[in-house]
Amino acid sequence: MPEGHSVHRLARQFQDVFGGRRLDVSSPQGRFAAGAELLTGHSLVEATAHGKQLFLRFDHELFLHVHLGLYGAWNFGGDDSFTGASSIGAPRRIGEREAGPVAAETEYTGPPAPVGAVRVRLVSDHGWADLRGATTCAAITPAEAAAVMGRLGPDPLHNRPGDREEFIRRLRRRKTAVALLLMDQSVLAGVGNIYRAEVLFRQAVDPWTPGSNIDEETAGRLWDDxxxxxxDGVRDGRIVTTPPALWSDGGAVAPDADAHFVYKRDGLPCRACGTVVGMTEIGARKLYWCPGCQM
Structure with missing residues (x-):
């Protein structure tokens, strides 16, 4: 599913193109009709992300809460003032490269007819956004939004005072394998399979080490990395964890094949030590690691 950097980019795009604007909210598919009725006609005050959760706050203090899950995606379009990516979410290429930019419509006359199962459509005077396939799409109260937030661990993309220490505490109090803990949203919000594999490799941490066996210095390095x-993912719109020296095009832009150290490189030699990169399943998700660098 999209990792936290994509959801933060979504929040930024919503703020840029819809912030302060009155929105018509509908549910062409019909599954969100009751929620759309609660939100339509109100202005978007703030778009925020925490981990993989997106919150759109409206001027009457209700929120649109969205979790894209494995198959969710937002598509956007509008006039020449409507900027940003044209699609963020599934389907995705390696590295979660998003589609974009929006193709500006100088003769914009409104959104196109809905295509497919559009759960919710947001329309302003300058553009539109369609959501399909999300795991969660709900109109919620501030108390309900606070309850969702209360179940989440610190978000590295907020990196607020005390977040680093809180992550270290949550990681080291558990005997579960660190590879599972990094994707436990109550420990660390926003990390998915790619960042999990790449950060563990970059910090040379054995994925099966219990969290309680990770010393404070190593836990701190995991947070910092x-x-x-x-x-970098928020800035670039994709996940690249390798340095330019490893990019085959001369270092201008990382080709997808060169963007990662271990993710989806099972059976290939490790870029650092030459050992064959391994792949197994842990917690019903594929784990990529280097038996030479991380054991």
Whole structure:
């Protein structure tokens, strides 16, 4: 599913193109009709993300809460003032490269007819956004939004005072394998399979090490590297964890095949030590790691 950097980019795009604007909210598919009725006609005040959760706050203090899950995606369009990516979410290429930019319509006359199962449609005077396939799409109260937030661990992309220490505490109090803990949203919000594999490799951590066996220094390095790599993802709109020296095009842009150290490179030699990269399942998700660098 889309990792936290994509959801933060979504929040930024919603704020840029819909912030302060009155929105018509509908549910062409019909599954969100009751929620759309609660939100339509109100203005978007703020778009925020925490981990993989997106919150759109309206001027009457109700929220549209969206979790894209494995198959969710937002599509956007509008006039020449409507900027940003044309699609964020599934389907995705390696590295979660998003589609874009929006193709501006100088003679914009409104959104096109809905295509497919559009759960919710947001329309302003300048553009539109369609949501399909999300795991969660709900109109919720501030108390309900706070309850969702209360179940989540710190978000590396917020990196607020005390977040690093809280992550270390949550990680080290559990005997579960660190590879599982990094994707436990109550421990660390926003990390998915790619960042999990890449950060563990970059910090040379055995994925099966219990969290309680991770010393504070190593836990701190995991946090710091997650902050750095996810921040790069927000900036670039894709996940690249390798340095330009490893890029086959001369270092201008990372080709997809060169963007990662271990993710989806099972059976290939490790870029650092030459050992064959391994792949197994842990917690019903594929785990990629280097038996030479991380054991």
């Amino acid at each position: 997650t902050v750095a790599t996810m921040s």
